[in-house]
Amino acid sequence: MNSHTILGIMQTDIMESLLTAQQQRLMDTLLDNLDGMIYRCLYDDSWTMIYVSKGCEMLTGYPPFSLLLNKETSYERITHPDDREMARGIIAEAVSKHERFELEYRIIRADGEVLWVAERGSGVFDDGGQPVALEGIIQDISRRKQIEQALFSTEQKYRSMFDNSTLGMFQTTESGTYLNANPALAKLYGYASAAELISDLNNISTQLYVSENRRSEFTEAIRSYGRVQNFESEVYQHDGKAIWISENAHAVYDTLGNILYYEGTVEDITERKNHERQIRQLAVTDNLTGLLNRHAFSGKLASLIAEADKMQRKIAIAFIDLDHFKLINDTLGHRAGDKLLEKVAQRLIQSTRPTDEIVRFGGDEFVMLYPGLRSVDDAEPLLARVMETISQPIEINDYVFNMTCSVGVSIYPDHAQDIDTLLSCADSALYSAKNAGKNKAQMFSGTLAQQLGERNEIEYGLGHALQREELMLYYQPKINMQHGNISALEALIRWQHPERGLIPPDQFIPVAEETGHIFAIGEWVLQTACQKIKSMQKEWGYLVPVAVNVSPIQFLRGNLVETVQRVLRQQRVPPHLLTLEVTENARFKDEAMFTRTLEQLKHLGVCIAIDDFGIGYSNMAYLKNYPIDELKIDKAFVQDLEQSVTNGNILLALVNLGKSLHKSVTAEGIETEYQHQFLLHSGCDVGQGYYYSRPLSEQALAEFMRKQKPKFDHLQRVAG
Template sequence: MQSELMEALMTEQQQRLLDTLLDNLDGMVYRCLYDSDWTMIYVSKGCAALTGYPAHDLLLNKTTSYETITHPDDRQQARASIDTAILKGERFELEYRIVRANGEITWVAERGSAVFDNEGKPVALEGIIQDISGRKHIEHELFSTEQKYRSMFENSTLGMFQTTESGTYLNANPALARLYGYVSPAALISDLNNISTQLYVSASRRGDFTDAIRADGRVRNFESEVYRLDGQTIWISENAHAVCDPQGQILYYEGTVEDITDRKNHELQIRQLAVTDNLTGLLNRHAFSGKLASLIAEADKMHHKIAIAFIDLDHFKLINDTLGHRAGDKLLENVAQRLIQSTRPTDAIVRFGGDEFVMLYPAIRVAEDAEPLLARVMEAISKPIGIGDYVFNMTCSVGVSIYPDHAKDIDTLLTCADSALYSAKNAGKNKVQMFSGTLAKQLGERNEIEYGLGHALQRQELMLYYQPQINMQHGNISALEALIRWQHPERGLIPPDQFIPVAEETGHIFAIGEWVLQTACQKIKSMQTEWGYMVPIAVNVSPIQFLRGNLVETVQRVLRQERVPPHLITLEVTENARFKDEAMFTRTLEQLKRLGVCIAIDDFGIGYSNMAYLKNYPIDELKIDKEFVQDLEQSVTNGNILLALINLGKSLHKSVTAEGIETEYQHRFLLHSGCDVGQGYYYSRPLSDAALAQFMRDQQPKFDHLQQVAR
């Protein structure tokens, strides 16, 4: 009795264990009748997760049958697979879809076998059904990807390939075959059996390709020149990677190939254009640094020197302005050819811009070696050049620096040559000037001035001096000219000719010019307070300030702020300002005149020879340059020029002022010639504020004398 009880308990435990195992299986364990509905007589708890139906709904087809939830499109195929397996006496395995309780379609895999009666007739099925939707989705994606890749491989306009590591083709698409000139991929694979020697122009290129892949696993934009079947060469860009086995061993390479021949040719043209001057065919400014850097590297290696010669054509601007840019361009083309003919094959010529050229002379042992080379340049340029109906006798100024004697970096070498050129021009042009210690000192002083100018306004180091302008008929002050000075904390009083050119180059001239105008306006108002009347003041306007700054807006703003009548301000502009941009010159003059200020042409007579422009511009005053007043006692020519200039001004109804009057003879001559206003040391030097106040107190006796001279 006890043994029977024990056996019953063990059987119960085994059943519970079996039920637990079945319930925890991923899927549904079943037994069904082998009938038309697959009538379920047992299903595990996994039924609900798989089908969405609780187990009791499927048992004995209480709510639905398994035949019903099998997808209609798959029922016949599923039954046929099971029937075939039973007929062969084998287990069945199949995949099909079911429709879950919520309507979702799910892929399942079924594995099982038939249950036979004593007569060997199949009466039931038993097995397990599992959800394989995830795997089916992956398979679908893989299939889609494979189809897509196959379509891309066959139809891509990019060449695609697979090659062995040793350099033979395993696979190629039609685009690659066409790219290399073959009728088909098969022909390419058959013929190209050594990529290194048959494909790449450079035999080492395949080695570079494989080295890059071994190092990084791939190559990107790997550009090479290759041979086509017909022997022509093209440029290609490859993107490829290594395909490895699970152990990391390379199986093959695969990637894409693009024909970039057109781009490479275009890049070559762009590079040539980027470094070549369009007009002369010489190297241009962009190529200068690279060319000089390569020559420096060679000079260091060979222990040589290099001469850098900065060449500027003398008086080129006058020709360009007179005859036009077309004639100027022809002249530059001629000069370029002469430079080429006067140089050695190893020399380099750069058109730096405008009429500036730079000669690079490598393999110089000492600085003196450059002298005969530069003499040939000077001689070549000095020969007459015919342009149309004109023949020009050109000259040039040259500044020279030597590497490494004067500097070792490119910017400083060029600065040294430029400084030497500046010195050559100041010395009268048509000269060669070698950079020297003296020039270095001048360069240092110039840099010091540039640095100091950046702080001069904030530190209130700038000041205005005033030089009286005298009415020659009445002897009284007609106006003052404001002249800027710089009280440097270390160098003392610096005259404008030393710092104004630097201010123009660096752009400080705009802030300085506005300060001068504002200070002059304040001086006019203070004179009203101190003396009871206001005296007009003339201020100088730089051509840079006149043509590139917002001069009209600046003048208008300052006049409004200081509340000074516009007619008390005269703006003096040099005659050559109009040739930088004549349209801008005209427009600015007209706008300034609408503000009510007066306009004077300074340094009149030494600029452009064609003075017909005077009748068209709103000019109030002509200031004759002091060059014609000096040596008036000894120079009859100067006297004749002065008379002509004064008469010209009078005929145009302009006020005429003569500058630089230093003697009584000059005063008398200009007075009797009809000059309106005189200015110079004969009347007064430029005066500080304090000196001007004293001058005004002491002026009466002096002016009484002038009136007697006038009578």
């Protein structure tokens, strides 16, 4: 067994041990922090405890060790004498049926205080199905019992008025269950009796309100203002029919200031809401979606601005554009596109507050108006809700679409005071969100305006960069870690802008991808890199492999295979000397295209490397099955290696993963001797980074090659 194998086994054992200890600590912490006492006891006459959590002392007043094995007392003796027989009966019946048990009873604490507790658990059975133990959780419910008693006293006082009111009246817990309801409320909601309503509506948030967030808005308003007035919501009746109600409610507190329950009244306002809806639809609604149309937008925003000025509030204007809608519309037809827009509109309605406004601006563009904001930060949860709502799968004509949207936002009065400028700011932010890869929300800022100006300048300049010969390749050596020899060069594109100087690729490649310039630039890179392979052979007599980066757009949407084949034929370069580097995220844009293109490229004889490995969506399946030659570990795991044990562990795991799959492993971003030595001893094949050399211009590369000439002997032997 060689040293690398022993090292790998030791590393695996250490990591598994650390993981097991960490999981045990996590489990202990979770059990100890639960509200109540977790237990396991023998199924005997004394309920002999064999495990109790730390919650025991807070619940019973006894430290855990005093209950273990019934050393000082037993849980049987703690249980109130009047409740012991009842508790045993319920548990015994559940255990005999192999069912879970739930019960409520009293216990006597160490200080003599009597508490009400709720116990939930189940039996533990041996291989023959016989019960040997019980396990479960016991929690204090005394406060709830006090509330129930207080409610009972209050109910006796006000029952007559409550029962005979023509208004719907209620009392609910803060968490969303009905404690009380009068006959008028039961009738309003379509129930035969108040008891039936209370029994059926056990989760107000999900069963009553049409909008899933409406209950949380109700409770938040009461927490903030102490009450709600004319709180209008759409709710479901018992038969599923939706009606509109208006609620007035407040919180009732105990002497310590804790909320006991909410109480209030409910009025049916469906007729009024329907009348308002009919009036609103006249001339200002979109025929397809029923939303406000573009003609109504300016007037609505103007009225909201006037109200915002009066109340000293802000308004968020959000431009929403559906990502890839044109593709769906062109593929399945306008009828399917219209249905999609209708469903999106319905979801937008469900995701908004009653005060918000939605406008269909045209095509697949919507505008959301969020008034009443105190700060810019208030807009964030509203936008997140919209994006989450739209992202849910939509089914149309047996097709299921996973839609996303891009959002651009401007704020009144922070970004502008007039409607036209606000729209322009939101539109610019939307443009930035789409350029950033879509499925994003972008807030307008002065920095954004500057970035957009710079981006437009780059887009214009790219159209002439190739013709004016402003693009150039720099070359960074890749070093064989074991022998110190140069194994290859990576070609890195730069743009020598006539006014802005040297521009790195991360500033112009995204623009090139968006505008389509990436295809011409990508072919130029391939041509230039292959020419470099030939020139190095002619000048120094070495065949040096060269790697080039391939954009996911170029990889998946261009005729990359044909381009590579043509360039190799024109330059007469052996295919194995060319490596194409592609990020692993490319496979998730179109898995089938990714696989097909990889196989066709390998058929040409070129090498394939996965760049930025480890930060995307790596999995064993594609590493094992795809024709990949090299894994390039992202520099994020190499940086701060001296201070980060985690980075070191990840690096070792990634190197071992590559080795086990028989792939060449390259580490990027090596800058220090420590990093070099660490990766050398980890078994990494190739190193790349400033420790060996920065990216070099043509002239600097020539000087580097002359100094490193003795280290090229292995390349010459390969060539020979």
